[in-house]
Amino acid sequence: MRLFLLILCSVVLSFSTALAQTKIIAQVNDDIISELDFKQRLKFIQLTGQADISDKEIQDRILKQLIDEKLKQQEARAAGIEISEEEIQQAVKITLKQNGLDYDKVRRQLKQNNLPLSVIEDQIKSDLLYIRAIKKNAGLRGEVSDREVEAKIGEIKKQINQKQYLLSEILLPVENEEKEDETYGLAMQLIMRMRDGEVFEEIAQKYSKAPSAQKGGLLGWISEEMLTPAIKEELSVMNPGQLSTPIKTPEGYQLFVLHAVRDPEDTPDKQTVVHLMQIFLPDSFSAKQRQTVIRDLNMAKGSCSQFKAISEDLKTTPRIDLGKVPLGELPSPIFSVLNRTALLEPSQPLPIDGGALIFMMCSKEEISILPDKENIRMQIESQRLETMAQRRLRELRRESVTEIRQ
DSSP: OHHHHHHHHHHHHHHHHHHHHHOEEEEETTEEEEHHHHHHHHHHHHHTTSSOTTSHHHHHHHHHHHHHHHHHHHHHHHTTOOOOHHHHHHHHHHHHHHTTOOHHHHHHHHHHTTOOTHHHHHHHHHHHHHHHHHHHHHGGGGOOOHHHHHHHHHHHHHHHTSOEEEEEEEEEEOOSGGGHHHHHHHHHHHHHHHHTTOOHHHHHHHHOOSGGGGGTTEEEEEEGGGSOHHHHHHHHTOOTTOBOOOEEETTEEEEEEEEEEEOGGGOOSEEEEEEEEEEEEETTSOHHHHHHHHHHHHHTTTOHHHHHHHHHHHTOOSOOEEEEEEGGGSOHHHHHHHHTOOTTSOOOOEEETTEEEEEEEEEEEEEESSOOHHHHHHHHHHHHHHHHHHHHHHHHHHHSOEEEOO
């Protein structure tokens, strides 16, 4: 009898645990989001240090992200889009590499923290499926003609002869008129937070819904002709380094940082592009630790691979390899440091919030400011599909039957 009771208790406990893991916290049309899905995603966010998961605002945003992923998957199913496991794995590897992370190391880290690889795969898979569904449904509307490419080249040449602004942006879309005041209020909150010392790039990555969010909001050089009258009016009274007030645009509310202004006569025919790597030295390092890193970096002169290896060993830099970036589009503090640094040599430490950055330029080349035709074609197609994708996602949100059960 005692044995039977022990077995019964064990079964009850197992059943209770299973119920907790399969508890539904949201239903999106016919798909569900379990409490386990939500907790695993939160744990991953905490593990990667992307945000404070105890913040209710962050939790709500993660849940909305999971809901959007379900909507994207449903749209792909309706379009008959499928993707192989090999494609997903390759996409995950590329995404991690772009963020300076090693696939095998990330897998080990997830395993050590009892997290499945699906916490990364699900996000990337949803985006891949969705953009392919958008492309399929767009049909001929998504294709880019030779005439459009030539027109874009002509437009770029025309822009070169205009006043240009080096800008970073934050886009806060207004989903419907009822939420306009709420979105404006969020924009004002973000301005106050940045005035209190929070970094624009970090705010942009967390809140901006523009494609530039992945680059900390950096737009690059934008000609005067491409700007709306409201944005031009705001920029006309700003000085480099200033943050704008919230500007109402067709997309929602936008915030801008003006980095620099370039007159037509100052616009060069070529631009300098550098392949850049970085190391972050946190303030928590002791003086002895910092001296050791500086010594090792000085010994790594002439070798980007050694510089990268040192950064990987420190495990303090989320993204080591920044890829090729136009030198003139870098924030002025970084530009100033690199301007005093020789090729394949570590830069002087650049103080930032929480520590300092050290850079190395692995290559430096002069290229035409005009992109080639194929790059222009890809850029036009990407922008077109991105616009279609955002518009369709707003429609899917409105049309869906979503029930949150928290």
